[in-house]
Amino acid sequence: xxxxxxxxxxxxxEIIDAIRTAGFYVCNTSRLGEGFPDILCVNRYGQVVxxxxxxxxxxxxxxxxxxxxxxxxxxxxxxxxxxxIDYLTMRWEG
Numbered sequence: 001x002x003x004x005x006x007x008x009x010x011x012x013x014e015i016i017d018a019i020r021t022a023g024f025y026v027c028n029t030s031r032l033g034e035g036f037p038d039i040l041c042v043n044r045y046g047q048v049v050x051x052x053x054x055x056x057x058x059x060x061x062x063x064x065x066x067x068x069x070x071x072x073x074x075x076x077x078x079x080x081x082x083x084x085i086d087y088l089t090m091r092w093e094g
């Protein structure tokens with residue numbers, strides 16, 4: 001089935017820039033599609049954190065919901081750079 005062009009949320013670049021400025025690794029994965037989150041980050045503990053970026057009123061697509069349902073790692077919906085950075089400063093056991 002052909003993939004439709006990904007719609008990029010208006011706050012995405014601002015969030016990516018702020019995360020990088022804070023010293024974290026960021027890989028923009030928004031064009032992968034099939035529900036995969038918008039960015040992959042690595043926190044200071046070497047742990048991978050995935051972020052789905054949404055605007056204030058943005059909602060998950062069905063593909064995004066499906067991915068969230070099965071992904072076993074750290075995956076968060078963020079609407080601001082501050083929230084993303086807060087998640088990146090957390091450390092998970094395991």
